[in-house]
Amino acid sequence: MSDASPRTEAKAATLFVSDAQLAAVLGIGEDKARTIFRTLERDGFPARDPIFGRRYFPAVRAFLDRRAGLGVHSAPLPLAPDGPENWGDDNAN
Structure with missing residues (x-):
């Protein structure tokens, strides 16, 4: 059971x-x-929603994460294996 009140939980889940x-x-x-x-809106920062008059926080977070290099494609792709690893053990197969 959570110690947070319903009001606190709702506030934490605010989307706009x-x-x-x-x-x-x-x-x-x-x-x-x-x-x-x-300034950031020119680069794709989420504008205020016309119905709610506020910014959609998950989109803002995603924009800032991408800007900080934390996007899906920011990490280098793993290299293809080129054979068994030999961690300095000359007797490894």
């Missing part, structure tokens, strides 16, 4: 956030956030 909430999560002031958000 205001720019003020987003600025607080990012640790920047609201004035600076407005400038940053406008």
